[in-house]
Amino acid sequence: MTKATPTKAILKKTIRVTDACKKCNGKCCRYFALPIETPEDWDDYDDIRWYLCHRDVTVFVEDGEWYLNIKNTCRYLSEEDFRCQNYELRPHICRKYHTDDCDLTGDDYGYELHFTNDRQMEEYMRIKFGDKVFEKLEPKKKKKKAKKKKVK
Numbered sequence: 127m128t129k130a131t132p133t134k135a136i137l138k139k140t141i142r143v144t145d146a147c148k149k150c151n152g153k154c155c156r157y158f159a160l161p162i163e164t165p166e167d168w169d170d171y172d173d174i175r176w177y178l179c180h181r182d183v184t185v186f187v188e189d190g191e192w193y194l195n196i197k198n199t200c201r202y203l204s205e206e207d208f209r210c211q212n213y214e215l216r217p218h219i220c221r222k223y224h225t226d227d228c229d230l231t232g233d234d235y236g237y238e239l240h241f242t243n244d245r246q247m248e249e250y251m252r253i254k255f256g257d258k259v260f261e262k263l264e265p266k267k268k269k270k271k272a273k274k275k276k277v278k
């Protein structure tokens with residue numbers, strides 16, 4: 127369900143190193159985010175719940191758009207001086223990023239929604255679809271139990 131088109135949310139790093147960047151440990155090079163389709167039904171939300179079962183993955187909603195956020199540091203970020211070790215050949219996305227409202231200088235992102243783990247999505251699904259939202263996952267277990275009882 128991931129869309130391929132990059133948006134502003136995945137733009138990284140500055141066209142030139144600014145004073146702000148000199149005081150920063152390269153926050154914008156330590157994750158990337160991809161737009162995903164807006165969930166519409168139970169299966170879509172359950173797919174997102176699956177994303178959120180994984181460590182270092184979060185999902186946020188900004189301006190009505192849903193994003194998958196992966197915390198994973200770029201291999202070219204130096205941990206000694208926090209500079210790009212691939213500056214000349216850094217991708218276009220890195221070149222377009224600027225310090226205005228970047229990860230260091232920006233205010234609170236003001237996400238409409240922000241899920242940091244699958245439990246939060248479970249709660250959201252319970253609110254959205256009702257307390258019995260996960261019942262469809264249970265019948266198979268009950269059937270198995272019933273079968274076991276018959277065998278005995």
Ligand code: SF4
Binds near residue numbers: 148151231
């Ligand atoms: S988060 Fe901002 S200040 Fe830090 S390196 Fe990136 S653009 Fe520069």
Ligand code: SF4
Binds near residue numbers: 201203209211212213
């Ligand atoms: S290539 Fe350089 S500027 Fe781009 S994300 Fe990696 S370290 Fe940052």
